[in-house]
Amino acid sequence: MNDKSKPISEMSFEEAMAALEQVVSRLESGNAALEDSIDLYTYGTELKAYCETKLRDAQAKIEKITVGADGQASGATPLDVE
Amino acid sequence: MTTDGWGTTSSTGNAHEYTVSEISGALKRSVEDLFGNVRVRAELSGVKRAASGHVYFSLKDDKAVIDGVCWRGVASHLSFVPEDGLEVICTGKLTTYPARSKYQMVVEQMEPAGAGALMALLEERKKKLAAEGLFDPARKKPIPYLPSVIGVVTSPTGAVIRDILHRLGDRFPRHVLVWPVLVQGQGAAEQIANAIAGFNAIDGQGGLPRPDVLIVARGGGSIEDLWSFNEEIVVRAAADSAIPLISAVGHETDTTLIDYVSDLRAPTPTGAAEKAVPVRSELEATLYDLSKRLTLSKGRVIADRRDRLTALGRALPKPRDLLGLSSQKLDDLSDRLPRSLMAVVQTKTGRLNRLIGGLGTGQLRQGLQYRQERLKQQSARLQPAYARRLTILSDRLTAAGRMLDTLSYERVLDRGFAVVTNTNGDLVTVGASLQAGEQVQVRFKDTARAMIVGGAGTDNKPDQDGAPGMTASVSMQKDKKSTKTSGTKSVKKAGPKPAKDDGRQGRLL
Known part of the structure; x- marks a missing residue:
């Protein structure tokens, strides 16, 4: 059984x-x-629990990338667009 | 101008003597006054962006060239990136650069010479990138079903990011990383390309999670507004992205080059959010349904087996039944065995009888009877046929007799002819054989009379058989009043007939 x-x-x-x-x-x-x-x-019950957790844990987390001097992402700060 | 050797200069009138600076300044003023605000249509060439942000270029047509410059403040607000070969309309002023004996145009406003020029440029670039295989469908990566982290490249302010975050929240809240960029104007393309590459550079080790999917988005606008997304640098960055990329630039009707190279094109930023995540409530419903079926099936696995066991046990036949059935079958067969033998004998007997029957006298008798029947029929037909034949012959005989009667010489006598015989009783057919004074017997219709032949006979050529000649003579004697010719005529008429008829009669009989 490939699932396992x-x-x-x-x-x-x-x-x-x-x-x-x-x-x-x-x-x-x-x-x-x-x-x-x-x-x-x-x-099956394990899979179900895993899927439920995945769904329950879905939370919006919005961040804005801060760009370093090298043009790469150096970090993130919360973004409030409202 | 003349000189007389040492320092004396003969003046050329009262012309003012300028310094170079003076003349250059005067020239600058003249030029700037005269060309303080001009519009020039030209082709760009030699476009160069200095570190200072100023953009230098040449404006040219097929015969002339003017240098041009676009100061940083103006260049950063251009709706497109100036590049070589682009036909533009520049508004600005002409000025000179006295230090270099040069003049140039300071451009305050620049726009592509009509949308056609931009479209042609776009088309050409599209062809070039397509030839490189950048738009190949085989390059496209599948978009993950449920990404954990979504990277968004767009302006951090405005409706676009709000729309995306809203729709994501409605469907399935996720961790969103926004890489803020300019989405139009100078430097926008570089920022966008850098953001795409930057997201790909995140390896998930340094605290920032690596996105599972990218959304590159911008709201609607003119072709110039959206131009950054047509820039080669952006298209290449998108093509190089290892993270699946959804493009959502402008409205549904706008198509920029990044749409061709992205893994999925969304018609709008909101549409991009919809394509990025599934709807959580729907997934929850599916999961609920599956878990219910899982619980139900647990009990069913055991129950089904018990039911099947019971059913199979019930279906097992009892040993007595098994024996009983066999013994019944034996009885049946034992019963049928002798009867089947009898049936065989009966069949054979029947066939033998039929064969013997065929051997009897019946067929012979039948043949005889048939032949007798035919004989009788033939005999019956013989009688009428014979009678019919007799009737036919008799009828023919009657007819012939009647014909004979009609044609006999006596009938000729009826019509006024006479038959002459000599004294011997022989028929006189040739008049010349008679002598004058000879006695002949002339027979008429009713009676015969003796007559004496008169003088010599007259020649009567046509009547060679003779008999008519005689008749003619007789007739002459008999009818003395008739002329010779008339007599001959009458003979001619009647003469041949008896001879002919004689022949016919012969034939008939």
Whole structure:
């Protein structure tokens, strides 16, 4: 199962979502072996928790780059556009 | 002018003697007075930007050249970047530079000579960059589905950044880094290109997170306003960006060169925000749906298996049933075995009987009967055919008899002719054979009379068979009043007929 080759914490939200979708449809199809299906379910709940965290943590953070003498970004300061 | 050797100069009248500075100053005043405000249409060449910010160039047409300068204050507010080959209309004044015996135009306002000139320049540049493969679709990188950090290159003030941040907040709040730049005028292109390169230079180690996607944006404006985004330096920076880049310059109808090279073109800055992030509430709904199905499927995995086990157990047949079925089948077969043998015998017998039946006398008898039938038919047809033939022959005989009757010499006698015979009873056919005074027997229709032949016969050529000649003689004797010619005529008429008819009668019989 290629989804498991990558730790969940390294997945992008999109990857985790796709993996969860796959887990659900495999469980629903009833084709998974009984032993596998328990593992699958556990994996699915982990994916779900990860996706929920990703969604919940979404917060706007607006910063303005400050440019150093070399023309490169030297830092950032909060930007208030209103 | 003449000289007389040592220092004496003969003056050329009362002309004023200028110093170089004086004459140069006078010239400068004249030029500046006379050309204090002029408009010049020219082609730019030798454009050079000094460190001071001033821009030096030549204005030329096909025959002449004037140096030009654009002081920093003016140059930084130009709506486009002056470059070689561009046709422009300059407004300003002419002035001189006395230290170098030069004059030049100080340009206070410069604009491209019509949009056509800019478009031509744009088209040419586009072709050049396309030839390098910068616009190749294969170069385009996919935009990440849900970026964690979004880098925005635009003006830090104004509607554009506000629109982008608003739309991002509505859909999916993210960490946004804004790289402030000028979006038009002098230096804008350099700043934009530097910002794109700067974002790419962030490696995420020095406290600043590296953006997952870039948005380069600007609001709507004239082609000159948007010109910075057509500059080669900007296009190349965008092409070199390792971070996927969304361009959103001007309105939907405006297309600048950065739009061709970007990985995704958004019609507006708001559109760029929409393409950068998905809608969080929709994702939450999808996740909720998936987790519900996950929970449901957990119980179902066990329940489904139990159900299937029960169903399979129920479907297992009982041993007695298995035996019973076989024994019933055996009974059935045992029953059918003798009967099937009988059926075979019956079939064979039937076939044999049919074959024997075919061998009987029936067919012979049938053949005979058929032939008898045909004989009878033929006989029946024979009788009428024979009768019909007889009738035909009899009818023909009757007709022939009637014809014979019609044509017999007696019928000729009816019509006034007579038959002459000599005393021997022989038929006289040749008149010349009769002697004068010879007695002949003349037979008429009703009776025969004896007659004596008169004088010599007259020659009667046409009647060579003789008999008519005789008849003619007789007729002459018989009808003495008729002239010779008339008599001959009458003979001629009647003569041939009996001979001819004789032939016909012969044929008939």
